[in-house]
Amino acid sequence: MEKKKYNIGVEATLEVIGGKWKCVILCHLTYGKKRTSELKRLMPNITQKMLTQQLRELEDHGVINRIIYNQVPPKVEYELSDYGWSLQSILDSLCAWGEGHIEKVHGDKSEVLEESVLNE
Template identity: 80%
Template sequence: MKKYNIPVEATLEVIGGKWKVVILCHLTKGTKRTNELKRLMPGITQKMLTQQLRELEEDGVIQRKVYNQVPPRVEYSLTDYGWSLESILDSLCTWGECHLEKSSSTSMLITEGEQ
């Protein structure tokens, strides 16, 4: 049994890392295929995306649905447990927007189409 000093450590165990929260935010907008996620996150490698998706699936936060067709089709979506993170994700986005406004001289948000 893993032990934590404070509960936020358990949260970060699941959503910590550079890409997991970004993946989860995209999945709050709906089911996505692997290539869709890759296009939405141009800085992530295929290997890292696969690893992060696998870890999120192992933690029960997302589900992977494989369709029996050629070419193979795989879709990812939030589980009910994953949807319980929605308010946390919303808060992180709100904080990020405020941070970008505060540091607008050194940071900028890339909007869709500017990538």
């Protein structure tokens, strides 16, 4: 397989964490392991199919771990891998910028951000 060529490093970053949902998933995982159902509850506008697809892609890139517990009923959790934790400063910066943007555009961020996000 031919190695992909990038014109600038941010292209490689966006290939891994780009899109509408991946950074959101990663930000939630910075607070600890989550089951699929927990992520779905935290992200009510994502479809189950899209959540599953995004989790698989993040796992394929090595930024999250899928932990399967050998029990009945089966239990699966997701967590940031060591490699995924290397994204923490990027995620923190994106979150801080977004909160500042919300305040600039909307004034009071508590009127725009979901309570579950404010209390996470």
